Amino acid sequence: MKKFISIILILTISITGIFFTTKLLEPKYMTGILEGAMIGEYYDDPTDHDVVFIGDCELYENISPVYLWENYGINSYIRGSAQQLIWQSYYLAEETIKREHPDMIVFNVLSMKYNEPQNEAYNRMTIDGMKWSESKVGSIKASMMEDEHFIEYLFPILRYHSRWSDLNSDDFKYLLHRDKVSFNGYYMRVDVKEATDVPEGRPLADYQFGDNAYYYLDKLTKLCKDNDVQLVLVKAPTLYPYWYEEWDKQMVDYAKENNLTYINFLEAQDEMELDWTKDTYDGGLHLNLAGAEKLSKYFGEILSKDMQLPDRRGDKALENYWDSVEKRYNAEIKRQTTNLEKFGNVHGDTED
Template sequence: MKKRRILLASTLAVCIAALYFLQALLMPKYMDKTKEGALIGEYYDNAGNNDVVFIGDCEVYENFSPITLWEKYGITSYIRGSAQQLIWQSYYLMEETFRYETPKVMVFNVLSMKYDTPKSTGAQSQREAYNRMTLDGMRWSSSKWNAIMASMTEEEKKWEAQYSYLFPILRYHDRWSQLTKDDFTYWLHRDKVSDNGYLMQTGVKSVTGEYVERPLVDYSFGENSWYYLDKMVQLCKEKGTQLVLIKAPALSPIWWEQWDEQIAQYAEENELLYINMLDYQQEIGIDWSKDTYDAGLHLNVYGAEKASDWFGKILSQECGVADRRTDTQISALWAKKTQVYNDRKAALQTQQN
């Protein structure tokens, strides 16, 4: 009887191990193309000792450089950004971050306030792909589960996709016919694609014209967006962390004046610092013919360094974030990070030329 139990347990263990390795093989690696998908998972090796944590969409992971904040102000920071990260995902990422550390300042980019529900974000197929890039990288916790439940599209709800976020093999099992060399190279490990969450771009594509978008029927942010922003405010208050709202300097999508007014009013009512960096483009020194890699949607590394230098001054002087450069242990760690950053920058510049 005992022998039978051991045999059954062994069989089960082998099955689970096989499924684990198979799942690791079949999941997208995001190492060569669509590197944005690897960002969320990179945080855990860098969790702790970050005085500032940025949360939000591409406007944080493309427009701010933690290395510049370190070099110029001795600020330790991390960017928990992901492609088209929605506000409910930002909230749960913030909640999860507090499990690992309690930064002095949380910076949230407010562009995602424009999306009130998963349906309002566009085509379901693309929405799901964005969801996967944010959620698959999160470690297991109630925050992840709640983020999944808040993020699923109507289509995903129909086939109860929450279980496929729990066991991604259920979603990716038919990738077996699309496996590439990368899937085997990165089967059980990943290279770092970011510098503390910053995804570097060295290309230059100048802004050619003014961005124009369709006027909206209603400029009011939705109830769901306000609900999650309220939760962020509450959470940061409970943790004693200062929440700073920013609108990063990017020309498209348009940040409507009516949106700006709503956030400014909300910030005033809740005694929050809100900075619309679009109002300070000249002061920051952004040159839209040189400092963007995609004609004004995001900054390249040269623009991101300028934006970080400008914003670092506010973090340092207005928010009182400490200069850690006198701490030898932290300095040694950041010296290594800076070296990796500089090497990456040089390599990308060489590729560019």
């Protein structure tokens, strides 16, 4: 019995030690690259969503769920991550539909340009935050680069063991918890950097999207249809990366063939009154808060009037939830605005 108890104690101590060491060494994404923390935040939202946006930075920096709630009563969430590839979007959609049943999934089509895995760091920012499920396993297998190994996703300590020399105060502060960095998946920036000298698209040898990209778009389409979820394809109204007419035609044709809605917001810039001297924080790659709220207003009208999504204001549980999000949202606007006035940047960093 004493040997048995000793073995149990040793195993418990070892497992506990591995757990805390893993948590310590994992990147926290609380400062600098905040995008790595956003996928995991979804699981803290207890509500059921009318719309779930799935895709890359052209969604999570350009749409404000807070604006959609305040003005249309639409309960939405953005399951976005940096350079989210279409197979990753598919598995996030699959997981989302298993967890809840949104009326609609909105997918941004820019990632159709990628036909193969691209980068381990971006893979990690999408996959590490997912809870373990068949969907996460599928996403790992579809995303791994040639030099990546599944076991390093299963046991992150094998991947991050060399971070000992890079540990800082954030690693200890956020050992067992994370602050919220987004607002239902929206990454806010209030600063302005006007779009000037935006490069034209260079001619491509082949404009056809790849077979693998289409394979997962077909799977996403079937997933939504089989589960009675409306799939809407969109192209965000950003100036760069360049969106080719040949790419757009493929999405127009695909939507028509599969009875889907496709909206190219680039064609509605004038209706939205986007001002590229004021509505972007990085020269046209992404919208700032002012631009995101313009896009949200335009899309909100379509969602509420044309697609008849319900106005859920009046639901006490939802109102209580959104009250807390709105308070953080307004506080972040004030914080970033104050930092801009004092330091010239939204982070509050002093100049060297």
